[in-house]
Amino acid sequence: MAQVQCVPQRGGDEIGFTNYGQDVAAMKSDKPSLRLAASATPNNIGSLDDNARFAQVVMPYIDDAYRLAHWLTGNSSDAEDVVQDASLRAFRAIRGYAGGSARAWLLSIVRNTAYSWLRKNRPTAVVTVDDLEAIELMQANPGDPDLETPETTLLAQIDAERLRAAIATLPAPFRETLVLRDIEGLDYREIAQTTEVPIGTVMSRLARARHRLTVTLGGKSHD
Amino acid sequence: MTSSTSDDNSVLLVHAYLDGELDPANALEIAQRIRTDPALAAEGERVKALQQLIRERLPREVAPPGLRARIEASVGGQRRVSERPSWRALAASIALTAVVASSSTWLLIGPPPESTTADSLVSDHIRALMAPQPIDVASSDRHTVKPWFNGRIPESPRVVDLAKQDFPLVGGRLDVVGRDPCPTLVYRHEKHLISLTEMPAGSGLDLARTPRTINGYNVVHWTDNGVSYWAISDLAASKLEDFARLFRTSPAES
Numbered sequence: 208m209a210q211v212q213c214v215p216q217r218g219g220d221e222i223g224f225t226n227y228g229q230d231v232a233a234m235k236s237d238k239p240s241l242r243l244a245a246s247a248t249p250n251n252i253g254s255l256d257d258n259a260r261f262a263q264v265v266m267p268y269i270d271d272a273y274r275l276a277h278w279l280t281g282n283s284s285d286a287e288d289v290v291q292d293a294s295l296r297a298f299r300a301i302r303g304y305a306g307g308s309a310r311a312w313l314l315s316i317v318r319n320t321a322y323s324w325l326r327k328n329r330p331t332a333v334v335t336v337d338d339l340e341a342i343e344l345m346q347a348n349p350g351d352p353d354l355e356t357p358e359t360t361l362l363a364q365i366d367a368e369r370l371r372a373a374i375a376t377l378p379a380p381f382r383e384t385l386v387l388r389d390i391e392g393l394d395y396r397e398i399a400q401t402t403e404v405p406i407g408t409v410m411s412r413l414a415r416a417r418h419r420l421t422v423t424l425g426g427k428s429h430d
Numbered sequence: 431m432t433s434s435t436s437d438d439n440s441v442l443l444v445h446a447y448l449d450g451e452l453d454p455a456n457a458l459e460i461a462q463r464i465r466t467d468p469a470l471a472a473e474g475e476r477v478k479a480l481q482q483l484i485r486e487r488l489p490r491e492v493a494p495p496g497l498r499a500r501i502e503a504s505v506g507g508q509r510r511v512s513e514r515p516s517w518r519a520l521a522a523s524i525a526l527t528a529v530v531a532s533s534s535t536w537l538l539i540g541p542p543p544e545s546t547t548a549d550s551l552v553s554d555h556i557r558a559l560m561a562p563q564p565i566d567v568a569s570s571d572r573h574t575v576k577p578w579f580n581g582r583i584p585e586s587p588r589v590v591d592l593a594k595q596d597f598p599l600v601g602g603r604l605d606v607v608g609r610d611p612c613p614t615l616v617y618r619h620e621k622h623l624i625s626l627t628e629m630p631a632g633s634g635l636d637l638a639r640t641p642r643t644i645n646g647y648n649v650v651h652w653t654d655n656g657v658s659y660w661a662i663s664d665l666a667a668s669k670l671e672d673f674a675r676l677f678r679t680s681p682a683e684s
Contacts, residue, residue, distance in 0.1 A: 261505055262653055267675065269501065273493035287497055294501040362479045367487045388449065389484045395451050410442045417445070421476050 260301045264309040265294060271310055271391055272317045278386045279321040281375060285328075293320040311397035318383065318401060365424050373423045381416035388413055440467075444474050448481075490668065492642065547607055547629075548651070548660065552644045554605040554614070555625040555662045565601030565616050575602045579613050587613035587628045588657070590680045597624070597673055617673065624663040624673060631658040642667065650674045 272293060276286035293316045304312050374382060383402055387393045398413075399406045440463060446452050447460045464470045558565070567578040572589040579586040582604060591599065600616040605627055614627040631653045642649060648670045650661045659677070663670050 258505070259653075259655075263678075266498065266501075267652065267671075267678075269498055270492045270671075273497065274491050277491060283494065287494060290493070290497065291501055291504065295504055298505045362476075362483055365483055365487065367489060370483060370487055389481055390488065390490075395446070395449070410446060413449075414442050414445050417477055417480055421480055 257298065257301050260304070261298050264301065264304050265297050265313055268310045268313050269294075272313055274391065275314055275317050275383070275386060276321050278374070278382060278390075279318065279379065280325065285324065289321045289324050290317060292324070293317040296320060308393075308397045308400065311393065311400040314387070314391075314393075314397075314401045315403065322379075361425055362421070369424065373420055376423070377416055377419060381412055381419060384409060384412040385416035385420065389417075440470055441473055444470050445477055448474060448477050492667065495642070548644055548649050548662075550607050551605065551625065551627050551660050551662055552647050552649065554627075555623075555647060556645070558603065558616070558625065559623065566603040568601040570599050570601075572599060575599060575615065578602060579604075583611055583613060587615060588682045589615060590677050590682055592617065592673070592676050592680060595676050596620075597676065619663075619665055619669065619673065622663055622665040624661055624665060624670065626677065627660045627662075629658050629660075631656050652678065654678060 269290065272290045273286055276289040276293070277283060280286050280289055293313075297313055297316050300316070374385065377385065380402070384398060387398045387401060388395075393401065395406050395409050395413075398409045402409065404412075440460070443452070443456070443460045444464060447457055447464075452460065460470075464474050567575055569575050569578075570593065572591055576586050576589045579602065587602075589599070593599065597617045597619050600618045600623065602613060602615050604611045605614045605625075606612070607627070607629060610629065612627050612629045614625050617624040617626060647662055647664055648667045650667075650670050650673075652659050652674060659674075661670055661674050661677075663673075665673070
């Protein structure tokens with residue numbers, strides 16, 4: 208059941224294959240087999256000096272880094288600080304990048320930087336994983352038809368500001384998973400790498416995030 | 431739980447299916463179950479509606495202008511610390527100061543009036559679009575395009591076949607930047623042309639203050655193995671970045 212196929216997807220926009228050994232081992236065996244996209248590895252990364260590595264591994268993904276930092280911190284000036292700090296950390300750690308998705312590698316550094324920044328500057332805003340378990344337990348099954356979910360036609364009328372606000376109020380672990388998938392377009396494996404959780408957790412968080420978002424958007428408008 | 435078929439796991443599978451993460455066998459199975467289970471079908475519709483909403487309504491933000499320059503400046507500072515002081519380090523620090531000074535000036539007063547590499551290349555792109563033929567050698571075959579450059583410039587450019595990824599090669603031409611002829615490849619995506627120019631990586635000054643758009647044309651710039659690349663197109667920025675990523679990660683011609 209848990210065999211894993213390594214095939215390029217989304218029109219082959221990512222090329223090159225890396226070794227999935229550790230990820231496959233980390234996946235729960237009762238989870239369905241996933242089609243895992245291969246991630247691009249910059250050419251000849253081993254032979255480059257630190258600055259050239261940085262230019263190949265980090266610089267192409269500054270926009271992605273900034274967007275994630277913006278969603279995690281909630282404002283643009285904090286996001287800039289976080290990305291700048293994270294870039295410096297990435298530069299110091301650039302020798303540790305051993306191939307695989309460069310974007311996921313950078314985004315995991317951005318994420319960690321953002322959370323340490325939040326812990327330091329806004330300790331009340333950080334949801335710990337323990338809190339999250341409680342939230343997940345209280346959360347009803349996402350597929351439960353008894354829960355009030357809006358019609359899809361209603362969703363189509365939501366404006367950008369309300370959508371943004373609804374995503375911003377998701378608890379951080381749900382928010383980051385949704386942002387990485389539905390805004391940044393990362394595949395499950397890259398999200399697992401970025402958020403440092405198993406793919407099974409990515410799947411359940413994503414389903415819950417989408418469900419919460421749909422319910423929030425379908426609820427009574429506050430304006 | 432009203433339906434015995436739409437358990438928790440099936441719901442996750444619907445999401446994974448719509449995200450293109452299932453292998454063909456599982457995809458087939460869940461597609462079948464979506465057809466027969468209204469609860470799963472409704473979940474699928476909600477996911478699709480939400481994804482469409484996010485894709486269409488949410489503005490795709492980009493890093494503010496100047497952030498890249500600040501990052502490169504701070505990383506340049508790191509390099510300086512690790513090197514032994516020498517005339518090289520001194521020169522680097524002067525260059526760094528120039529980068530910092532020029533990029534912050536650019537933030538204050540807008541783009542510098544003098545012609546930059548990017549400006550020059552955008553002009554070349556526009557001129558090429560207005561010409562009867564945007565290219566000097568018209569061929570979708572990289573084995574024709576690459577040799578064409580051979581007789582004209584010392585080193586022919588890296589040519590990559592991206593036809594399968596929907597960026598077919600159209601041809602090539604020579605652009606002149608400053609006084610140097612630079613090979614330019616022309617790719618097409620749908621009805622948009624992309625000019626991709628190669629030149630030896632220079633001082634890095636241009637990189638620090640490269641605008642992302644000039645006259646409505648998107649500019650993507652990167653450096654690989656000592657060669658500087660400039661992609662210019664009226665294609666959406668994200669698509670142009672996809673193109674850049676594909677070009678960088680695809681193997682060159684055999």
